[in-house]
Amino acid sequence: MIGEFLVEMRNISKSFFGIKVNNKINFTLRKGEIQALxxxxxxxxxxxxxxxxxxxxxxEGDTFFKGKKMVLNFPGDALSMGIGMVHQRFSLVGNLTVFENLILGHPKNKFIINVAVEKILIQKYMKQFDFHINLDAIVDELPIGIRQKVEILKMLVREVDVLIVDEPTTVLTKQEADNLMQILRNIANSGKGIIFITHKMSEVFQVANSITVLRKGEKIATVNKEETTPNELARMMVGKEHNTTFNLPKTKKIPEILKIENLFVNSNNGVLAVKNLSFNVAGGEILSIAGVTGNGQIELADALTGNRKVGSGNIKFKNRDITQHSPKKRIDEGISYIPGDRINVGVAGNRSVWENLIMKVYRLPKFKKGLLLNNVKLKKYAEKIIQKYDIMMPGINLPALLLSGGNLQKLIIGREIERDCDLYICVYPTRGLDVGATEFVRNSILNLRNKGKAIILISGDFDEIFGLSDRIAVMCEGKFTGLFNNGDYSLEQIGLMMSGQEIENLEN
Ligand SMILES: Nc1ncnc2c1ncn2[C@@H]1O[C@H](COP(=O)(O)OP(=O)(O)OP(=O)(O)O)[C@@H](O)[C@H]1O
Ligand SMILES: [Mg+2]
Known part of the structure; x- marks a missing residue:
């Protein structure tokens, strides 16, 4: 049941460096409502x-909470009033337990904590909203889907009335996302209001009651789910409709750009994450690696880029053994990496947008002026990428950390694709991107393939995998349970391989 107003934002504007990023926005949320943004x-x-x-x-503008004008003086004021947000970038402390994270910073726990009582209370919330989490587990050791839930549980324990979740499903598998949405439904049914930011239209229709659409800082409309369609919403978002079909023209394959032989790689905690893998990738092909997250994909990518030591085995790139080469050397040799972890691996967050864009090319002779760097030329280079990839932000001197989630991803993609490499390792390249940007990035990856580049695509999105791949490998517990041409096996069969069934044991 949707009840009275919890939040009313009236005429809210905000500029950064003279650029309006919110312009006179009105936004309301009621009890029991899930509103997609x-x-x-x-x-x-x-x-x-x-x-x-x-x-x-x-x-400018005012915000009312439960009918009263909100006055916020300190960070944390909104939370103690009952408005909590789970951010695009998580905020848990990785080396503490779930329980410690849940009570950390809780205003109620300033003095003495009665562990037993607190645990009983937390169990109560878990039961009410159908969470299954081991409170004594160390956060860093939990799969990302569970960490996400801990963030939400943390807000529930603080008894918020309004829960804001900013793209919570970007890092989740389909099952995890479905489960999370069921939880959001339970939370809303208990009378709380939820604001759900997402780029996935299917999720909007699965769980939201109403939808507010923003475009370039303006509010376009708020509509009820029953009164709209995905196409209408897409039109509101971008001003036009999108159609996403890809065709993979035949390419001339350049044999063995990458050759992996008997590769073993350890994970952070010393467990074998990649177990005796051997495979090749040719120029002019996209090899996708599908699999449930945490089955060795990231360790494999890190080993290929030199960010993780290889236990044993060989990596050959263009017929040269590069197993012992440093990450920097591999960059110069023509290996490009679009990492899954944008903030920690993808960019130097405190450096400017333009410095991030040139950081892998500034050593090239064409950017030198005598012994010095040609800054004019470098900035021009950066600006060209910004335009081409439509990176939206207030200025090129802005620290990269302040870009919106999707624009940060575009920065990395643009920087990597514009470098002329022979091998591209792309990890979840379209995570957090809107529909238009996703289409653009997928087409850019296809163009690389058509130009004869070798591409490894680690992805969890089957539209992406089926749309872009020449071959598909399925990874489970550090091994390939299947490696085949795109089209040879169905989604259902791939699902079985993802859960550990070897390809030979499948009926085709
Ligand atoms: N602290 C800041 N300083 C300067 N500019 C900022 C700051 N925070 C956000 N911006 C800019 O405001 C604009 C809107 O960013 P915002 O993060 O709200 O976008 P978003 O709709 O959440 O996008 P995404 O889907 O990519 O996460 C962007 O151009 C961003 O670079
Ligand atoms: Mg955002």
């Missing part, structure tokens, strides 16, 4: 929510 990368979704939670102050 939709919009392209950089539309202003996270910024609007950051004002509701007191991270930023609006330049």
């Amino acid at each position: 939709l919009g392209e990368n950089g539309a202003g979704k996270t910024t609007l929510m950051n004002m509701l939670t007191g991270v930023y102050f609006p330049d």
Whole structure:
């Protein structure tokens, strides 16, 4: 049942460096309501929510919470009033347990904590909303889907009335996402209000009651789910409709750009993560690696890029053994990496947007002026990528960390694709991107293939895998349970391989 107003934001505006990223926005949320907040990368979704939670102050406009004007003086004020947000970038402390994270910073726990009582209380919430989490587990050792739930549970324990979740499903598998949405439904049914930011239209229709669409800092509309369609929402977001079909033209394969022989790689905690893998990737082909997250894909990618030591085995790139080469050497040799972890691996967050864009090419002779760097030329190079990849932000001197989630991803993709490499290792390249940007990035990857580049695509998105791959490998517990041409096996069969069934044991 949808009840009275919890939140009313009236006429809210915000500018950064003279650029309006929220312009006179009106936004309301009621009890029991799940409202989706939709919009392209950089539309202003996270910024609007950051004002509701007191991270930023609006330049104009007022916010009312349960009918009263909100006055926020300190970070944390919104949370103690009952508005909590789970951010695009998680905020848990990795080396503490779930329980410690849940009670950490809880205003109620300033003095003495009665562990037994607190645990009983937390169990109560878990039962009410159908969470299954081991409170004594170390957060770093948990799969990302569970960590996400811990973040949400943390807000529930603080008894928020309004829960904001900013793209919570980007890092989840389909099952995990479905489960999370069921939990969001339970939470809303208990009378709380939820603001759900997502780029996935199917999720909007699965779980939301109403939808607000932002475009370039303007509110376009708020509509009830029953009264709209995915096409209409897409039109509102971008001003036009998108159609995503790809064709893979035949390419001339350049044999063995990458050759892996009997590769063994350990994970962080010393367990074998990659177990005796051997495979090749040719120029002009995309080899996708599908699998449930945490089955060795990231360790494999890290080993190929030199960011993780190889236990034993060989990596040959263009017929040269590069197993012992440093990450820097591999970059110069022509291996490109689009990592899954944008913030920690993808960029130097405190450095400017333009410095991040040139950081892998500035040593090239064409960017030198005598012994010095040709900054004019470098900035031009950066600006060209910004335009081509439509990276939206207030200025090229902005620290990369302040880009919107999707624009940060575009920065990395643009930087990597514009370098002329022979091998591209792309890990979840379209995570967090809006529909238009996703299509653009997928086409860019296809173009690389058509130009004869070798591509490894680690992805969890089957539209992407089936749409782009020449061959598909399925990884489970550090091994390939299947390696075959795209089209040879169905999604269902791939699902079985993902859960450990070897390809030979499948009936085709
Ligand atoms: N602290 C800041 N300083 C300067 N600019 C900022 C800051 N925070 C956000 N911006 C800019 O405001 C704009 C809107 O960003 P916001 O994060 O709200 O977008 P978003 O709709 O959440 O996009 P995404 O889907 O990519 O996460 C972007 O251009 C971003 O670079
Ligand atoms: Mg955002």
